[in-house]
Amino acid sequence: MQAVQINQYGDNSVLENTVIPIPQPMPNQVLVQLKASSVNPVDYKIRSGYMSGVLPKSLPFTLGWEGAGIITEVGNDVKNYQPGDEIMLMANFMQGGTYAEYVAVNADEIMLKPKSLSFAEASVVPFSLGTAYTALIEDAQIQEGQQLLIHGAGGAVGQMAIQIAKKMGLNVIGTATGNNLQEITALGVDTAIDYANADFSTVVENVDVVLDLVGGETLSKSYALVKKGGVIVSTTQPPNAAELTKYGISGKMTQTRANSKIFSKISAWLETEKIKVKQPQVLSFSDAKNALSLVENRKTHSKIVLAF
Structure with a gap:
């Protein structure tokens, strides 16, 4: 699968478009084919090495925390989701990044995507x-x-x-x-x-x-x-x-915590309270360097999303 990874810490020049194996979900996980991945300020902080003491992840690794897509496989212990479900997610970064075509995420790190939202819109909601x-x-x-x-x-x-x-x-x-x-x-x-x-x-x-x-x-x-x-x-x-x-x-x-308790409440708010989602700026997955640069230099007035 296509992915954006870094092999070392630094500026945007360390980002590499590469091909890596599709991850295999663990029993408590689902495999998601991503349709959109949101770009967040924490992404460039991780890329620069600023977060390496907090998130000591082995290089190389895939960037990205947040996204939306379609479940293609579920682990044996997952009961509430099935292949074909359209979901949005905030992945455990230590297990997998979302600047990729697929990501394996824990079942308590996802929630069903409201039908009223596009994948791009849904990808900015969890964070x-x-x-x-x-x-x-x-x-x-x-x-x-x-x-x-x-x-x-x-x-x-x-x-x-x-x-x-x-x-x-x-x-x-x-x-x-x-x-x-x-x-x-x-x-x-x-x-x-x-x-x-x-x-x-x-x-x-x-x-x-x-x-x-x-x-x-x-x-x-x-x-x-x-x-x-x-x-x-x-x-x-x-x-x-x-x-x-x-x-x-x-x-x-405050620190955002992805868990089923918060996600269930958020899902209810989206469905019943008609929470409005600000329209994101959508760029191609291949344009990740430019996307991260825009976020880092505060050159955008809405969230940037990488579309697949």
């Missing part, structure tokens, strides 16, 4: 909706009536977070710019801030929760905006312990 769900429901434990500030609200995770928060009855402030301002307003944001033309720290105060999808200076400016007892959840870096103590708030860096 973006899973991250938003984990950050807000499990980590921040948001409650009706709270005020939430989302940094980077126009991205895939941010737009999912808006929809979750509005369905939970929160007042939502979102930072974005360009066309994303109109998009987040259409999703129900109560206050949209153009971060390119305004300093959010001068107009926001006393929020209950901050969801930080940006990091750096944006996170640094956010501690003072949270009311005592509030919480900051970041997807980019651990919140500063001294700052949390100074303002009497809590904080953590």
